[in-house]
Amino acid sequence: MGKKTGIILVAFTLHLCMSFALCEYYSETLPFSPKQQVVTNLHFFFHDTLSGPEPSAVLIAKPHLTGEDSSSPTPFGSLMVMDDPLTLGPHPKSEQIGNARGMYVSSGKHVPTLTMYVDFGFTSGLFNGSSFTVFSRNPITEKERELAVVGGRGRFRMATGVAQLNTYSVNLTNGDAIVEYNVTLYHY
Template sequence: MANPSNLQMIPFRGSVLENTEFNLHNLFLHQIISGDDRNQAILIDGKPTPSPNFGQTAVNDWAIYEGVGSDATLVARAQGMHMRADSFYNSFIMVFKAERFNGSTLEIMGASLEENSTNDWAIVGGTGVFAMARGVIERKTPEVVETGKIVQELSINGFCRRKFVLTKLGPWGNQGSSTHDIQEKPGHLVSVTIFSGVIFDAISFAYIDENGTSRTSGRWGGFGGNSTVIQLGSSEFVKGLSGTIVANYLGYLNIISSFKLVTTARTYGPFGTQIGGTSFETSVPEDATIVGFFGSSNQIYMTSIGVYTIS
């Protein structure tokens, strides 16, 4: 670990954003109608008139994944009911299980119009991260993957009230000749690009600021190394980082020689080489996530790095 005197914790004023935009894409609702693994059950049988199965009512606990395959990450469960008139009317709570959103909910209402190529459901409320949410869920025509199973692709677009505390942790390393930071308070990390070869050369990242505007940091560090783009999934969040600081590399003093990122999905790196020196490592609490970086560099390499976290 870095020396504790190297660690800053600077909390920003807590804020409430009334119109925070959120977008979750590439989500797939798995509706299992029959079989041992079914996730819905009929409570009331339907009548033949005035339309087939009129009044049929079922309870559902549909699973929503980030992907279609069996190894896809569970994001949420759609728990509620659906009933048949001319089409199916749905009313359910989307209870999130993904770590950053765990326990938060969206209240969903809408019809399933099977004859249309696309179909929207309304977001009429929410709790937790999605407090007072409103918006729409775009639902593509159901696809039968196998007998008794239907998969629907969902794209969630909405606005909610968000209260957060932004905290600055670090930096780890030594002050270089150039200081790097961002001007706008970050709200969500979208991607991180690492430039590295034998040594960790540079970093850049894309993020959404507190007003919902897309931002990029620019490239911090030197101009060497090959680039690796870490594109974060909609339910993937950065939870920690680590690295190695070497006192002297080819005459360059106190540089970060290796760098690693840990997300809720996997570990990226190490980038560069762990060639002795002093190691550093940090992770954030369960209810927090890393949303940006700051640091310093010399003419060629990064010399220190710190993070912004949000909780």
């Protein structure tokens, strides 16, 4: 084997070794030192409209039920998708500051309960383009309840916290509801 062939073989071997070393699915684990955690408190109203010509929440799957459960707007096992407006006040014509987009399933067989996966995105003001996410059980017959905040993006990156809900109004016939949200977010 000549000198030139030997150099090429060594270079090729080094190239292969480096290629395999760089092809890992992870990087070295390093200590994390985040910025100072901050607390943000938010207050807004959530409008979930199931009725009318332009509902903000629609039924996408419904079980075949008979009996008293079948008359509910969201009987046990129903899956709803939503794009609900978030406003500064309880009136539907109040200034809109964002949207709650996601889905919820009617998950309480004997007690009306929703399990919600919702992204609360803001479209104006200081938090324009930011959102936080809720994934939690919502016992809708309780006037006041708490939902878990499990994440966020933008200014709410890595958010955790709690959303305290208070039913402002509800139409038991069609399911339309306005809910007051007081949210405490811990984020970086």
